[in-house]
Amino acid sequence: MKKKKDIRREEIIKEAALLFKKKGVGGTSMRDLAEQVGMDAATMYHYISSKDEILKTICFDIANTYVTQLAEIEQANLTLTQKLKALVKLHIHLMTTMGAEVSVANNDWKYLSPESLQEFKNLRKQYENKLAAFIETGKQAGELREVNTSVALFTLLSAVRWVELWWRQDRGISIEELENSILTILFQGLEKNGNMES
Amino acid sequence: MKKKKDIRREEIIKEAALLFKKKGVGGTSMRDLAEQVGMDAATMYHYISSKDEILKTICFDIANTYVTQLAEIEQANLTLTQKLKALVKLHIHLMTTMGAEVSVANNDWKYLSPESLQEFKNLRKQYENKLAAFIETGKQAGELREVNTSVALFTLLSAVRWVELWWRQDRGISIEELENSILTILFQGLEKNGNMES
Structure with missing residues (x-):
């Protein structure tokens, strides 16, 4: 309790x-x-x-949630694609349940005090590096397409950022439909027979 | 001259x-x-x-570029998928050539004077509606997957937003590689055999 x-x-x-x-x-x-x-x-x-303490609490709660969940997903018995999908779902989930906190952690981390700022940047870098490693390994294993790893990393992270600004219960889109549409676009592509062309 | x-x-x-x-x-x-x-x-x-005049000039230059190019692409003899790809390329192009202006138009439009603000919002809405219509028609024509149209619209627009923050000449990635990787992810999907599962 x-x-x-x-x-x-x-x-x-x-x-x-x-x-x-x-x-x-x-x-x-x-x-x-x-x-x-x-x-x-x-x-x-x-x-x-203080306001500093509040900002620090918000930013690190979010950052630690990402890092902890990533560690769990990393250990799970899943393909690289499934792991990446689980992470994209995690981002969507946090944005639909803790939109304001995610927004603050995404946009206002730069106002953290100097030592917190460095720690926050390190956590973010650590998270991005692990994600990049998933993509890299997925490419090597033949699961993922031969795209530039950094471009794939930032495209995945950026592609879901609008959710926090847009999603509300009353938009008439369920979280499930939201997740499915985003995952379909990012992993199968918007084009129906896109795979055949390649 | x-x-x-x-x-x-x-x-x-x-x-x-x-x-x-x-x-x-x-x-x-x-x-x-x-x-x-x-x-x-x-x-x-x-x-x-005045600063107001500068902000207005920057925001409307960018908005008008999008609207003008969209009208050209609309008239072109292309499939819906090709039209959407051309628009994503346009976004990437503006972000790599006019990054600061795009950033201001994306983030600071809210500081426009009231009547400019309304005009800017109308232009943006008009642009988003046309893009949504492309996606809708593409789905009906069987070119695009059955994803939620609004989700597809915002995912496409959001997926390229990081470019303006990240891309520099010295990153070791050519604009061509950047474009190809992003278009591959969004239209063919990151997963290699993603289409087969569906």
């Missing part, structure tokens, strides 16, 4: 992510946040010490 | 796009820009009247 204090802290961070996404980290004050969560500032400081 | 004044104006706008991309529209002053182009502010105002 989570402690009451931890739950309250998480609620504050959740609201902070929404405000950061809407008004930017620079445009959000601790006073705005206190107002949003309906506390006076003094009470809020009982749970969280 | 372009007039000298027009050439100088274009140079100022080019530098402004670089500054906007680096420091944000809000973080760039006309004084910063004058310094960057090596003019005193009074001389610069001879060419350009």
Whole structure:
């Protein structure tokens, strides 16, 4: 069971992510946040010490989720293609369930304090390198096409970035349809008989 | 032949796009820009009247390029798939040749003045609708896979967005390789025998 204090802290961070996404980290004050969560500032400081701490918590929660899940997927008994698909699904999943946090981690990491910034960049690099290694191995194993590895890496990561901006429950597209359409495009291609031409 | 004044104006706008991309529209002053182009502010105002005018010029130059090229591609004697590929190539081309301007048009359009903002949104919507119609028709013609049209539209547009942030002459990847890898992933799929499974 989570402690009451931890739950309250998480609620504050959740609201902070929404405000950061809407008004930017620079445009959000601790006073705005206190107002949003309906506390006076003094009470809020009982749970969280600064905007820096909030930003750090959001960015590293997301980064650690990616790194942890990647490690699990790496160990799983799956083909390289299945592993890559699982990672793309993970990105879509985080964007549909924690859109504001993902947006902050994607766009506002540059405002982290210097040592956090370096640590965050290292985690991201580590994640990208592992993903690149999946693609490289998949090519060597004949599972994946002979495309440039860096281009494939960034195309996969970038191709799902719009989801966080666009997806809402009321768009009339289920998460399943969203996932299936994206995975189909990226792994089978939009063109119906595209494989025959090659 | 372009007039000298027009050439100088274009140079100022080019530098402004670089500054906007680096420091944000809000973080760039006309004084910063004058310094960057090596003019005193009074001389610069001879060419350009305000930051608003610069932002408007950059955003509409890019938007009009997309709309004009789309109209040409629409009239061309090509399959739907070829038309879509030509549009993806256009996006890559603009990002490798006018990266800063594309970045400003993608990220800073929200700072346009109210009436420009509405006009810009209309142009973008018009562009997206035409692209969606290509995808829809391509599906009906049996050229493209049965994926959700909106998902396909945004996945295509988003998949190339990283290029503007990443691509440089010295990355060791030619524009041709970049284009080929991206088009292969999006239209044939990353998975080698992906089509056979379907």
